[in-house]
Amino acid sequence: MGQEIEKLWKSEDYWAIWFSVILFTGISTGLITVVPKVKKWVSDPLQAVPADLGLWILYLGIALGVLMTIGVAIMREDWRKFFGGFTIVFVLAVVSYIVAAQTTIKAWGLGYAIWALFFGLLIANTIGTPKWILKGAKSEMFIKTGLVLLGGEILFSEILQLGAPGLLVAWCVTPTVILFMWFFGTRWLKMASKRLTIIIAAATSVCGVSAAIAVAAACRAKKAELTLAVGMTMIFTVLMMIGMPALCNMVGMNPAVAGGWLGGTIDSTGAVVAAGAFLGPVAEKVAAVVKMIQNVLIGVVAFVVALFWVTKVDRDPKAPRPSLMEIWYRFPKFILGFAAASVVFSFILMPIYGHEEVSQILKLSKVFRGWFFCLAFVAIGLESNFKELASQLVGGKPIILYIIGQSFNLILTLLMSWIAFGGILFAPFE
Incomplete structure (x- = not known):
């Protein structure tokens, strides 16, 4: 028990919670009223960060x-080296956001994550990431x-x-696809990495x-496993x-059937809304809510x-059940x-403050969340190398898993969306 109490102050898992509590509290109490976001730009990158926003x-x-x-200092790590490395990681995150904010790039769905990975990988696989920068590239803490x-x-x-129709599309298809891809990847393709299989x-x-x-x-x-899965996902998201x-x-x-299909298959909330908007307000609303x-x-x-990893995958078969x-x-x-x-x-907060107030809190916390994810992908790129990524692609099995799994997902989601929103099982959605 004493060891667990000590982890409250010395574990990244707990510090992720403490950081979030501090930020949520700051927003909720009005101490934090602004969280800056990079602006869209067309031809001049300086438009993304005018002087006041900068x-x-x-x-x-x-x-x-x-x-x-x-937090790092309390965890008894070298806080000076962390702060120095973090400064570079943050600058790269800002650059990633600026590139992603260009209107054409944004329209193509090439978000900050892909650019953050790109810039991190570019440095790591050309000049190499200096060790002092790696001290501030704490990808897991950011994630x-x-x-x-x-x-x-x-x-x-x-x-x-959306009630029952939305639940049918979102909650019935999702676990079915996960199980299908898990068994297909581990038993049919016999992929070497079970972790990569479940991430995809x-x-x-x-x-x-x-x-x-x-x-x-x-x-x-491993960082390479996450990088590969995210890279594949973002490429196919743009195509879809x-x-x-x-x-x-x-x-x-x-439109409602199309919206349910888009919302249940396209792997990005922003891309889902953009795709739904092409088909009108009904499709856009259904897609976003699904x-x-x-x-x-x-x-x-x-x-x-x-839970499965702790009790099954990482468990020694000869050892007693944990x-x-x-x-x-x-x-x-x-x-x-x-x-x-x-x-x-x-x-708790929704009944106390109401939907409008909570939406304002989440509007700011969502921007914070985006910055942390961007920092994480920069850090992952800085920690990765192409040789390790290439080793994950041996035999092309991850790509096969994604294509077969996404094809199954597309067919099953379309069927469920037709049943849910096409007037088959429920009244037609308007």
Whole structure:
């Protein structure tokens, strides 16, 4: 018990929760009223960060750096080297956001994550990442903090917007696709890495990047495994965002059915909304809400994966079954922070403050979450090398798993969307 209490102050899992609690509290009490975002630009990158916004971004970098440096110091790590390395990681995150904010690039769905990975990988695989920068590239700490912040955005009230039809599409298809891809990857393809298999399955069936990083953290995956899964997911997301609305228009698909199909298959909330907008307001609303309902499963899937890994995958077959206390010690605590944030916002803050006030809180926390994820992908890139990535692609099995799994997902989701929104099982959605 004493060891667990000590971890409250010396573990990244717990510090991800403490960082999130501090930020949530600061926003909720009015101490934090602005979280800067890079602006869109067309031809002049300086339009993305005008002078006043640039000053706010500088303040943000200093504030986050100081906050996390305090945590690192309490964890008894070298806080001076962390702060120096963090400064470079933050600058690269800002550059990634600026590139992603260019209007054409944004329209193509090439978000900050892909650019953050690109710049990190470019440095790591050309000049090499200096060791002092790596001290500030704490990808897991950034990821876990961002995930706890994401938990607050998972509001159970959103499930009620589409009711049973939305649940049918989002909650029946998702676990089915995960199980299909898990068994296909481990038993048919016999992929060497079970961690890579489950990350690709989660990214395909739930919500792309967010699900991938949650499950990767839950099963303690390698950086290269997460990088590969995210890279594949983002490439196919762009193709699906462009191709699926065109196909729906070509065949004259019912807007609500099309929306359910888009929301249940495209692996990014932003891409889902953009694709739905091509088909009109009904498709856009259904697509967005189905994706929101599906996002609720991020925490559930991460929790189940973490439990499965502790009790089955990482367990020595010759050793006795781990006790409940051992499971608790090994279980990633940030997942509990994710779940707690969702419960607090859904069932405590929502009734007290109301939807409008909570939406304002989440509007700011969502920007914080984006910065943490961007920092994480920069850090992952700086820690990775192409040789390790190439080793994960031997035989092309990850690509085969993704293509077969996504094909199954597309067919099953279309069927469920037709049943749910096409007037088959429920009244037609208008």
